[in-house]
Amino acid sequence: MTILCIGDGSAKLYPADSAGAKAANLAHMAALGLPVPPAFILPIELCAAITRGEPDAKKKMADGLDEGIKFLECATGRIFGDRRRPLLVSVRSGAARSMPGMLDTVLNVGCVPDAVRGLIRMTGNPHFAYDCRRRFLESCGSVVFGIESAAFTAPLASLMSAEGVAQEQDLDCEALERLAAGDQQIVERERGPGADDPRDDLKAAAEAVYLSWMSDRARAYRKMEQLESLQGTAVTVQAMVFGNYNARSGAGVAFSRNPSTGGSEPVIDVLFASQGEDVVSGRRNPETEAAIARFHPAIDQELRAALKRLEREFVDVQDVEFTIENGKLWLLQTRAAKRTPQAAVRFAIDFVKDGLITPAEALRRLEGIDLSHLAKKRLVGIDAPIAQGIGAAAGVATGRVAFDSTSAARLAAGGDPVILLRPNINTADVRGFDAGAGIVAAVGGRTAHAALVARQLGKPCIVGCAKLTVDPAGRAAQIAGRDIHEGDWLSIDGETGAIYMGQGKVVVEQSTSELEEIARWKHAAASRGEAAAAASKA
Structure with a gap:
């Protein structure tokens, strides 16, 4: 071998x-x-x-x-x-x-x-x-x-x-x-x-x-x-290479663009004096790019330049794991970023505008995406949020609370949507992600592996909610001092990170500009196909 x-x-x-x-x-x-x-x-x-x-x-x-x-x-x-x-x-x-x-x-x-x-x-x-x-x-x-x-x-x-x-x-x-x-x-x-x-x-x-x-x-x-x-x-x-080497070291994850909203700015999380598993496991709350810019401005610029170069080299939005060892940057992984449907469409449109891909390639990348997910959704008929976390995957959801994957599947089988509530989320919860309408965790960052999976599945996800404590064994939780039990209704906004008590109503506001752009691409492709067919007959 x-x-x-x-x-x-x-x-x-x-x-x-x-x-x-x-x-x-x-x-x-x-x-x-x-x-x-x-x-x-x-x-x-x-x-x-x-x-x-x-x-x-x-x-x-x-x-x-x-x-x-x-x-x-x-x-x-x-x-x-x-x-x-x-x-x-x-x-x-x-x-x-x-x-x-x-x-x-x-x-x-x-x-x-x-x-x-x-x-x-x-x-x-x-x-x-x-x-x-x-x-x-x-x-x-x-x-x-x-x-x-x-x-x-x-x-x-x-x-x-x-x-x-x-x-x-x-x-x-x-x-x-x-x-x-x-x-x-x-x-x-x-x-x-x-x-x-x-x-x-x-x-x-x-x-x-x-x-x-x-x-x-x-x-x-x-x-x-x-x-x-x-x-x-x-x-x-x-x-x-060691992000736990000393206080000048750290580990993190960087996205070349926002994989939740489709925004053009990078999303970067870091934990100093730590190793990469501390970030991607979802067990701790990381700091943002501002911390790197504050302590290592040269590395911040080097990382941003690497993200831009990798995005152009792979012609796609990148998810990069990195380590800072005693003031030196190392790159440990790059891959195409998992993204929400909204972000996928935004990326496709922006890449076409920047001349990086053709409309035909953009349409290929959007195959299999339910364009109904482009609709902007918001919650109405509900009181002010009781707690705030970090939005890790955009979208809104309302559902009954479950504290583990088994109970999430059971409640979902009964016909009600489910919000999976966890102390921290990890990839062992993947069956609960599949059954749930949304996910909330007390601890973790936007770049944890579990948050990536939530985005890929198109499920709203909130992490790092300091006012949430969860006791899965006791099937109970508290949010901002309020007791939460299995089966209670919660509503969440995965873009803003807001958490609401009760069953909100989801209002859909159709987003037309992206759909119109995609329709233009499809019309142009169809016209080219018709012209090619006519030419072959001639």
């Missing part, structure tokens, strides 16, 4: 059918000279054999990993699991078509005890080193060994309370060392005690990513999006 390498000094491009869309786009960015950490790819063709448990496939995977790690060690000048200059890697998925957040990722692989000492020796920053160690144990424990996330989040919450801090990055290095030691005990209860072996961890992580192709949420997503013809996922192993 031949691995595919990114960052070896060449400008190779790889087809998405073998490398996966994520790696193909990484290679494309590297060929453009954009800052991309080196990586290698195990191809999609291995996925089916791994999921069937074929021994020969596991041997091919192990050999590919050994070859790839040698390449990364040469490219970075670091040694995997080393006690002096350790190399840490991320192990990510990548199907031929984007499936945001549906497949697994393991980060900080290689952060064994020797590597922790190496990170401290290399950086002089024990806080960073122990943060990487506990992140690896939590990621590996949940993805590889199937340990419930609560096994890690409960001790973290308890430690934060005991230390009197509101955010995990405010824990000092001694507290993080204790947290990592506790996480190690949790993992050892599953895999057994013994010395950490970074090579074994890497193989286990790669196999887990391949196996995530058959997870319930991945299969449900493929069915919803009619992607059942896809053959599997690739595995991309990439040198880690």
